[in-house]
Amino acid sequence: KAGVTQTPRYLIKTRGQQVTLSCSPISGHRSVSWYQQTPGQGLQFLFEYFSETQRNKGNFPGRFSGRQFSNSRSEMNVSTLELGDSALYLCASSLRVQGAGGEAFFGQGTRLTVV
Amino acid sequence: GNSVTQMEGPVTLSEEAFLTINCTYTATGYPSLFWYVQYPGEGLQLLLKATKADDKGSNKGFEATYRKETTSFHLEKGSVQVSDSAVYFCALDSGGSNYKLTFGKGTLLTVNP
Numbered sequence: 001k002a003g004v005t006q007t008p009r010y011l012i013k014t015r016g017q018q019v020t021l022s023c024s025p026i027s028g029h030r031s032v033s034w035y036q037q038t039p040g041q042g043l044q045f046l047f048e049y050f051s052e053t054q055r056n057k058g059n060f061p062g063r064f065s066g067r068q069f070s071n072s073r074s075e076m077n078v079s080t081l082e083l084g085d086s087a088l089y090l091c092a093s094s095l096r097v098q099g100a101g102g103e104a105f106f107g108q109g110t111r112l113t114v115v
Numbered sequence: 116g117n118s119v120t121q122m123e124g125p126v127t128l129s130e131e132a133f134l135t136i137n138c139t140y141t142a143t144g145y146p147s148l149f150w151y152v153q154y155p156g157e158g159l160q161l162l163l164k165a166t167k168a169d170d171k172g173s174n175k176g177f178e179a180t181y182r183k184e185t186t187s188f189h190l191e192k193g194s195v196q197v198s199d200s201a202v203y204f205c206a207l208d209s210g211g212s213n214y215k216l217t218f219g220k221g222t223l224l225t226v227n228p
Contacts, residue, residue: 004158031214043204043218056215090158096214103149104208104216106158 002027004093004107012113018079021110025072025093031055032074033104034066037088046089049074081114088112117142121205121219128195128226136190136222138179138205146207148172148181148188149216153202162190162203195226 005024013019025032034046045058049068066076072093078085088111092104122137140146147166151159163172168183177192188205205219 006158033214033216035216042220043216045215045217048214050214058215092159092216094214103147103161103164104214105161106151108156108158 004091004105006089006091006107006110008110009108010111010113012115013081015081015083015114017081018077019081019112020075020077021089021091021112023074023076023091023093023107025074025091026105029093029095029105030072031094031096032068032072033092033094034074034076035090035092036060037090037109038086043090046076078112083114086112086114117146117207117209117217119205119207119217119219121203121222123220123222124202125223125225128224130197130226130228131194132226134190134192134195134199134224136203136205136224138188138190138219140186140188140205140207142186142207142209142217144209145183146209148179149206149208150177150179150188150190151204151206151218153204153221155201159204195224197226197228200224200226 007022031050033048048056052068063079068074088109090109091107094104118141149164150162152162163174165172165181171180202221204221206216
C-alpha cells in the first residue's frame with residue numbers, strides 16, 4: 001500500500017510569490033491534515049480536510065489556505081510569501097471519521113525556502 | 116486548550132543504555148496519545164500509541180504507558196542502538212470530529228557506539 005506522497009520535496013521561492021503544495025493520501029483515507037514544522041515553533045497544525053470540507057483550522061493568517069478534491073488529494077497554498085514561511089510542511093492522512101483513534105500517517109514533507 | 120510538554124534535549128547516550136523521555140499532557144476528556152519519530156530529512160513515523168488509561172503501547176523495543184492519574188506518557192527503551200538516533204515527538208489527539216494532533220517540542224536523541 002503506497003504511503004502519503006507529497007510533492008514537490010523541495011521548493012525555493014522569493015518573497016511575495018505564492019506557492020502550492022500537493023498531498024496524495026493513503027488510498028481509502030479521507031482525512032488530510034497539514035502541519036508546519038520550524039525549529040522555533042515546532043509542529044503546528046494548519047488545517048484538516050475531510051470529504052472536501054475543512055473541518056478544523058489552526059491559528060495561521062489567511063495567506064494560508066487549502067482544499068481537498070473528490071479523490072481526497074489535497075493542496076495547500078501560501079500567498080504573498082514571507083521569509084518566516086520557510087519551513088517543512090507535512091501532510092498526514094487518516095481513516096478517522098469522528099471520535100478518537102485512527103492514527104495519522106505522515107508524508108516526507110515539502111521543504112519550502114523563501115529567499 | 117490542549118498541550119504537550121516533553122523533556123528538553125538533546126539526549127546523548129551510549130549504545131545499550133536505558134532511555135527515558137518524559138512526556139506530560141493537558142487535555143479535556145480522554146485523549147489518545149502517540150509517540151512519533153523523525154529521522155533526518157524525513158517525515159514523522161508513528162512509533163506507538165495508546166488510546167485509553169493504563170494502555171501500554173509498544174513497538175521495536177520502545178514502550179509507553181498511558182497514566183491518567185499523572186497525565187503522563189513517558190517513552191522508554193531498555194537498550195538503545197545507534198540506529199535509534201532521531202527526534203522523538205509526543206502527541207495527543209483529543210478526539211471528536213475535528214482531527215488535530217497537538218505535539219510536544221521534540222527531543223533529539225543521539226546514540227553513540
